[in-house]
């Protein structure tokens with residue numbers, strides 16, 4: 001287990017170098033630069049432009065800029081935002097809890113709905129129940145997130161007026177962040193209605209973000225269950241006179257979950273990509289929206305650092321999933 | 335009163351190519367303390383007929399019989415919950431692939447204690463105790479430690495011993511063993527068979543032994559049923575069958591025994607003209 005962990009950690013190094021090059025190149029390939037964007041429509045004189053270029057070091061050869069950036073990384077310095085003048089890492093830690101809260105809600109929703117739906121579909125395979133679950137999953141899977149988000153906003157916020165359109169909590173409430181999770185902080189604040197407000201802001205973005213992972217998990221659970229239900233040990237479980245709930249929910253599901261856990265791990269990347277769109281639609285102040293805003297402002301350091309951090313999170317989660325996989329599958333436990 | 339009585343059992347499967355009759359008019363009865371062997375080549379419906387008794391066939395199967403009783407009680411039209419009270423307790427079954435028959439995600443201790451938990455009201459400690467006794471009685475060394483093993487950490491023979499222990503956990507009146515040794519090493523086969531017969535003799539339960547090994551039949555069974563293509567060819571006690579087999583198929587099976595070989599090659603079933611011989615059972 002220790003060797004496995006060390007090996008996985010060693011793999012992080014080339015991955016980080018790769019991501020840093022891609023992130024560095026990607027943002028510079030876009031036309032325009034941070035100074036032009038800061039100047040805005042008023043424009044800027046050529047002398048002043050050159051002066052600022054030099055001040056930020058953007059006039060140096062690209063390879064020097066990259067090595068300088070890498071040098072900073074090695075010292076744990078992700079650079080400073082040109083726009084806010086705050087260190088990238090500080091900004092990240094301010095915004096990350098919002099994304100984490102949204103992602104956790106979404107993945108919880110996806111797992112706790114997707115797994116049971118997949119199990120039901122497998123047990124009732126071929127029936128109308130199976131067909132409607134799988135049909136819905138297919139629609140969910142191919143749903144363009146942007147369009148789906150807008151549709152839900154129009155229905156629930158516009159027509160029904162049940163949920164707010166954007167943000168994490170109503171402007172009526174204000175309290176200092178403690179955990180960074182709005183649901184918990186609103187409870188801690190003790191303010192009347194704050195929790196309700198936070199929850200109602202969270203519902204739609206969570207549903208939107210959960211849709212694709214939910215569909216994928218339901219489909220994967222169904223096919224894993226179908227395979228497992230034909231196994232000899234399921235027949236043995238039935239031959240012992242165990243109730244169907246135990247045969248399916250324990251003996252079969254426990255085995256079916258092994259591949260499903262891998263799928264859930266892979267959905268974390270999908271979730272991050274989805275968070276960028278979802279946060280933009282719902283003006284959710286998380287790192288997805290932060291990334292998009294920074295790309296528009298050509299905030300080099302933020303885009304580079306943000307992508308690197310997101311890549312790090314995805315790798316960390318995958319590592320956790322792999323360890324978890326070893327724990328649920330006794331055959332590869334050492 | 336016979337332990338298990340079946341009259342004219344048929345099992346049909348709904349398949350994409352139409353209905354498939356896997357078992358066609360099989361009748362049998364087993365007494366307590368008796369060993370009944372069912373022989374027949376692959377695909378002759380041996381497993382399917384016993385799975386029908388256990389209620390373990392998939393929903394595509396239709397089971398019909400004039401009579402199917404266990405201890406005089408009808409078990410054909412049993413509600414699923416009533417059946418679960420009998421299956422695993424009074425009738426239990428072990429299978430051909432012992433390793434695949436155990437759940438890879440749970441320790442064997444968990445899997446045997448679960449049976450005890452379902453059918454008895456022993457508490458946790460008593461279940462543990464009973465599991466150790468059972469493992470001991472099926473000849474598993476170091477039973478306490480074995481309880482914590484996963485199936486993949488054990489050999490095929492040990493897994494089959496675990497399966498036997500699970501099957502015997504609640505003191506069944508009838509044990510159905512579906513080719514319990516086929517998947518095992520030749521050296522282990524005899525050990526497992528001896529164990530089964532030993533336990534059968536000790537407990538006085540009825541034993542149905544499915545096999546296609548006539549030598550095993552000769553050694554172990556009181557009575558034999560010969561099945562061919564889903565139909566019952568004959569039923570006889572072992573001595574009668576071996577001395578005067580009525581059906582050509584039975585003769586074919588018997589002559590395939592090594593000691594009956596003539597010349598330098600073994601006769602096979604194909605050497606016999608099956609179509610023109612009157613059959614005793616079914617058809």
Ligand SMILES: Nc1ncnc2c1ncn2[C@@H]1O[C@H](COP(=O)(O)OP(=O)(O)OP(=O)(O)O)[C@@H](O)[C@H]1O
Nearest residue numbers: 347349354356375376377378379380381382383392
């Ligand atoms: N679930 C099923 N669906 C359709 N047909 C089936 C099913 N299970 C078994 N059969 C068919 O029923 C017939 C009898 O099968 P069965 O497993 O009882 O044979 P067997 O005598 O036990 O053979 P073996 O010695 O190989 O175990 C076979 O032709 C098989 O293809």
Ligand SMILES: [Mg+2]
Nearest residue numbers: 380381382512
């Ligand atoms: Mg069989």
